[in-house]
């Protein structure tokens with residue numbers, strides 16, 4: 001079953017590669033891509049013995065979420081993931097020179113800038129992981145539960161490993177360092193296809209979109225494309241259930257390379273170079289993790305007391321609204337909110353009276369005033 005799906009995917013990918021890319025063939029190319037996306041979903045469903053849903057298939061390891069954010073370590077065996085976890089969190093995770101030393105998810109916690117960051121060491125994965133090889137499927141399912149990923153690479157090994165890992169994650173619906181495409185997509189009962197592009201498209205057109213949607217048996221839809229996107233990005237929106245995650249490439253074992261080799265390694269986007277074993281450059285790694293997690297800290301101030309600087313409320317947003325802040329504390333707070341006093345860089349006067357739509361900045365202090 002899986003093998004026949006895999007060979008169908010291969011055939012279609014070959015056909016795609018063979019086909020000239022131009023306006024006349026674009027509709028056909030869209031159709032091939034839609035077929036591939038559907039088969040990939042079928043493959044995940046088949047391998048997980050049922051439910052898959054375009055990327056959510058398979059069960060992850062059973063680790064309860066703790067802390068404000070979760071960071072997962074993904075990489076080939078023996079790149080140094082466990083060594084890194086031990087270095088960062090102090091939680092011992094067995095490390096050794098042989099592959100597949102780690103057989104399950106090992107959580108550790110780190111306090112950084114007032115936030116509790118849960119780090120998850122995971123078993124190594126290899127090519128074919130998403131199709132069920134080794135514990136790969138479980139590893140990738142767990143990776144999907146994280147707020148960000150550290151893709152760990154051994155600088156002494158081939159950089160083709162980076163591509164392999166990216167492909168495995170991609171096949172499971174994980175999109176690294178990408179924003180969700182700016183597309184409005186609505187299914188309707190009737191009315192046909194209403195296609196609108198706000199900016200000129202290099203790959204999409206009314207006909208391409210129509211041929212993709214036909215493959216999904218969707219005939220009546222509103223589609224508004226607000227940025228230049230690829231056919232693949234459009235299919236991602238149609239499939240739904242994609243996970244858009246920030247990721248850092250951790251280039252480990254730099255104690256083994258020359259300065260010249262290091263210069264080349266440093267050209268990889270979203271990278272940080274470290275030596276987990278020697279503890280080199282861990283500070284930069286943590287600063288980048290902080291940036292990529294996109295967290296801000298809000299301190300609460302009870303009336304007549306000084307703010308609680310030890311236990312910030314953490315929000316995953318660059319400029320969260322006061323409403324989001326309230327909901328993060330307790331679901332009932334918003335209905336009691338009269339206004340809030342805010343101190344910090346988001347306000348012109350210290351303090352300033354604000355309402356639920358006010359946008360907060362990192363390290364603002366907030367005092368909630370309730371209705372009586």
Ligand SMILES: Nc1nc2c(ncn2[C@@H]2O[C@H](COP(=O)(O)OP(=O)(O)OP(=O)(O)O)[C@@H](O)[C@H]2O)c(=O)[nH]1
Pocket residue numbers: 075076077078079080081082083084094095096097098099100101102103122123124125252253254255256274275276277278
């Ligand atoms: N030279 C050098 N060796 C390292 C470094 N980090 C880890 N190692 C070694 O690399 C080997 C593998 O390390 P692990 O931490 O077990 O790697 P892993 O990625 O967790 O491996 P699996 O659990 O098997 O997937 C061990 O022998 C470590 O001592 C480093 O920064 N430099």
Ligand SMILES: [K+]
Pocket residue numbers: 077078079095096097098099100101102
């Ligand atoms: K190992």
Ligand SMILES: [Mg+2]
Pocket residue numbers: 081082083094095101102121122123124
């Ligand atoms: Mg390990």
